[in-house]
Amino acid sequence: MNILRISCSPRGPSSESQRLSQKIVDRLLAREPAASVVERVIGDGSLAHVDANYALAQHSATAEVSALGGIAQSDVLIRELERSDVIVIATPMHNLGVPSMLKAWIDHVVRARRTFHVTAEGKVGALRDRPVFVAIASGGRFSGEQARQPDFLTPYLKVILEMIGLHDVRFFSVEGTGGGPEAVEAARARAEAALEAHFAQTVQSG
Numbered sequence: 165m166n167i168l169r170i171s172c173s174p175r176g177p178s179s180e181s182q183r184l185s186q187k188i189v190d191r192l193l194a195r196e197p198a199a200s201v202v203e204r205v206i207g208d209g210s211l212a213h214v215d216a217n218y219a220l221a222q223h224s225a226t227a228e229v230s231a232l233g234g235i236a237q238s239d240v241l242i243r244e245l246e247r248s249d250v251i252v253i254a255t256p257m258h259n260l261g262v263p264s265m266l267k268a269w270i271d272h273v274v275r276a277r278r279t280f281h282v283t284a285e286g287k288v289g290a291l292r293d294r295p296v297f298v299a300i301a302s303g304g305r306f307s308g309e310q311a312r313q314p315d316f317l318t319p320y321l322k323v324i325l326e327m328i329g330l331h332d333v334r335f336f337s338v339e340g341t342g343g344g345p346e347a348v349e350a351a352r353a354r355a356e357a358a359l360e361a362h363f364a365q366t367v368q369s370g
């Protein structure tokens with residue numbers, strides 16, 4: 165099994181979303197000790213935004229585009245996705261949605277005539293479906309009765325991943341990290357319980 169982890173926090177290994185994603189990776193590895201983990205770190209801003217050449221390629225099937233620049237970067241990221249059996253995305257919520265680093269990655273991998281096709285019925289995903297786990301950290305709550313802000317992160321990720329063929333998407337979150345150590349501990353415990361329930365259920369059914 166090949167696990168691809170995409171790490172989107174600027175806070176690197178000490179980030180809360182990375183910590184939560186590690187809990188997921190550990191559970192996957194406990195099930196499949198021989199699995200490999202491919203790390204794609206983008207939270208440090210190392211992934212360039214798409215360039216003019218890439219925009220041209222998206223624009224038209226007949227456009228003269230170079231195989232270099234943004235297309236080459238897109239090819240690498242899409243191949244990483246294609247080789248994976250499970251995808252783990254570790255991401256903070258930034259301004260109610262995905263951080264710009266994750267949006268840059270999405271712009272590279274959601275590519276016309278490559279990971280989705282435009283048909284008369286709409287856009288159809290081209291990737292083989294596989295499980296996607298999303299580990300989210302947020303300063304405030306965005307789900308449940310105590311949510312005090314809208315959530316554009318989970319609905320957006322669900323739809324955009326579906327567009328390229330990834331339908332099996334599960335969200336786990338540590339919400340309220342801005343509330344101090346006790347709030348963080350409580351949020352971690354809630355996330356842990358949700359993970360426990362999910363993995364216990366999939367072991368039983370699988």
Ligand SMILES: Cc1cc2nc3c(=O)[nH]c(=O)nc-3n(C[C@H](O)[C@H](O)[C@H](O)COP(=O)(O)O)c2cc1C
Pocket residue numbers: 173174175178179180181182255256257258259260261301302303304305313341342
């Ligand atoms: C630019 C920026 C925007 C943020 N916007 C939100 C927000 O809209 N809602 C929220 O709950 N927290 C927001 N936060 C707080 C982070 O989501 C929170 O600190 C989270 O725990 C960071 O996760 P990480 O440790 O994985 O980076 C924002 C943080 C930054 C840096």
